[in-house]
Amino acid sequence: MNEQAARDVVLVRAIETADHAREILSEDDRRHASRSATELAQWQASHAGLPVTADTFLQQRAGQILQRLSERHAAFGAMLRRSGALKLFWTGLPVVALLAGIFMDRITDAHRVDLLSPPLLLIIGWNLAVYASLLVWRWLPFGKLKNSESTLVRLLSMGRTRLPRKLPPVLANALLAFLAEWGQLSRRLTLDRLARTLHLGSALFAIGAVLSLYARGYVAQYSAGWESTFLDAGQVHALLSALFMPAMAIFPLQGFSLADIEALHFGQTPSSSLGGARWVHLYAATLFLLVVLPRVLLAGAAQWRVNKETRNFPLNLEQPYFRKLLKALGGAPGMLRVLPYSFAVDEARDKGLSQLAVRLLGEHARLMLRPSVAYGDEPHDALREFKLNDSEATVTAVLFSLAATPEKENHGALLDHLVRASARGIAVLIDESGYLERVGTQAGGKERMAERIDLWRQFCRFHQAPATFVNLLHPDAHTLDDGAGLALSATT
Structure with missing residues (x-):
């Protein structure tokens, strides 16, 4: 049973559960829905040459009941047809991250490549910290907590839903119960979607930062160098050597020596105006290896889980x-x-x-x-x-x-x-x-x-x-x- 079918089935269960007095769904309505669903499920199974499944029956029955309620209560039908803003959120957030990376202020001066650029170092350091936290999260005390009551998770599972005013009280109560239950049932799927979106957004943010570096380089002459109150040339050389080591090991990039770092200290020599492209390439390759590639792989793994759970939603039919x-x-x-x-x-x-x-x-x-x-x-x-x-x-x-x-x-x-x-x-x-x-x-x-x-x-x-x-x-x-x-x- 896919996600949409499971959502319809859970919604119908909430409605039938709340309507114990048969105010909006009579016993005849329920029996008719069951008979029609049985016939449709058997017809589909016969046409496909497959046995009748519980998933097909429940999906057909839920469709019958929701259609009947939509015909009787126009406000309910309009609410079912209304598409939420969640799809826009899932697709829009990565796009916003890309634009933020491109237009991030002070990613570098218009004419300067700072070897100790705080924004670029922050991007790399933050992502490395995220990878470390993902490895040890389950062993952290707060990582074991069940956030089943998380407002964010419930909001992302269904979006901000406003109930129509013209609904019967029983139907309104059923919808409130459904929203709470669906937030619980779809929690894992929602968290996987959130993980996919955040990983993809982080990758696109780094890509935007790299695009910003190269775009400015085509219209301005970069002056490469560094300056620090507390670090000397040897310490800066050690730091940059460790930072750029993966990129230099994989890509054919030009390296640098301690003498190069000493010569690039701003204000000490006019040679600091040379070699800006080398450092742009080093930072771009490093961001690709340490940020873009891991984040894309993590987003792909999350998307695989989303596809799996969307196609086969884990709804317990043994109740x-x-x-x-x-x-x-x-x-x-x-x-x-x-x-x-x-x-x-x-x-x-x-x-x-x-x-x-x-x-x-x-x-x-x-x-x-x-x-x-x-x-x-x-x-x-x-x-x-x-x-x-x-x-x-x-x-x-x-x-x-x-x-x-x-x-x-x-x-x-x-x-x-x-x-x-x-x-x-x-x-x-x-x-x-x-x-x-x-x-x-x-x-x-x-x-x-x-x-x-x-x-x-x-x-x-x-x-x-x-x-x-x-x-x-x-x-x-x-x-x-x-x-x-x-x-x-x-x-x-």
């Missing part, structure tokens, strides 16, 4: 939302496997879990209810016979009661064990029905419920297992965001 949709293409029904902890699931709550499985994985979904783990049992011993990574289970979730107070040595120990042992992740279901019956009608009951929910949410987040709150006696009381919380248990 319950996609598994539920892909049942339209056939295949075994999904299975929700539930592991209760210190929780006796009666008949009514068992039915609630079955309804939950259908909402998550489709009408043919199955429920596998495991025996409850007793309070205080050692997780390793209690789950000795439990095949956590069984491929038959689409989603595996631990079931807790909101009435229980989360304890690190019991509930936390179980979650830690499951998170470590699971190759596909683990989710958490927290049933509020028992606690709601106990405190719901009491004075301050709502506040107590909110406090307990917040406590469980923070507890599960700490143990790296996102919590989904449900009411098993009234399964429709909560929206499940099509398994947003449970999705982690189906990721690979």
Whole structure:
């Protein structure tokens, strides 16, 4: 699935997730989109002589839904057709860098080549520092931080997007959720694009500086030399020898001696007016070897990654939302496997879990209810016979009661064990029905419920297992965001 198709699919998922009340997309709209997408995907596959793929089906379905919403809401359709300024940014920044290199003030005097030119030395020194940082970045403390919340990355992933005022609230909320999610999903691709652009811009900036040197040389006579308060001729000779050594080793350029450097000290001899072209060639060759060539190679590597990710965007289709949709293409029904902890699931709550499985994985979904783990049992011993990574289970979730107070040595120990042992992740279901019956009608009951929910949410987040709150006696009381919380248990 390419980037554009993945973006459409993620946008449709955000819309369907936000529209849990079916305000802008009825159930008939969704079923019709699935049927039409199935027919189109099968027709395309038959025409090409290939099997039907999930990518094709989801892409066709997303196109159907977006077209229908565009017809119903003109502002939404206009926003989809509007092209952002990102393409201009990606192509314009290197051009600006080239022009900046050409017109950079004081790159050299109109009649002078400074052997210790600060701008040229700064260009070379900065790029060498960048190469060094790229080699050690991953081992630096701040280089390990995940900048998933970076404003810059989110801005570069979608551009500055303004939502139309005439959109229905549900659709506006869905778009906001999509922008946040897409910024996360496309983070790697955005960073690769940014790396490509910056490397290319740096190469073009150096090329612009070289062009500026040669352009002035055709219309003015350069006077080559140097001057320094702290460096003598020997030190300048050593510095320039090290700087120009790669260029002189590769290209047939004229070298220089200590006597040449002494003779080129400004103000000491009239011979300093000679030999400007030699130093222009040396600087140009050095900039090519140390700046232009490495930056072009780095930009090419980044572009290769961009092409790869653009053609095959890494969108995880193992999440319950996609598994539920892909049942339209056939295949075994999904299975929700539930592991209760210190929780006796009666008949009514068992039915609630079955309804939950259908909402998550489709009408043919199955429920596998495991025996409850007793309070205080050692997780390793209690789950000795439990095949956590069984491929038959689409989603595996631990079931807790909101009435229980989360304890690190019991509930936390179980979650830690499951998170470590699971190759596909683990989710958490927290049933509020028992606690709601106990405190719901009491004075301050709502506040107590909110406090307990917040406590469980923070507890599960700490143990790296996102919590989904449900009411098993009234399964429709909560929206499940099509398994947003449970999705982690189906990721690979």
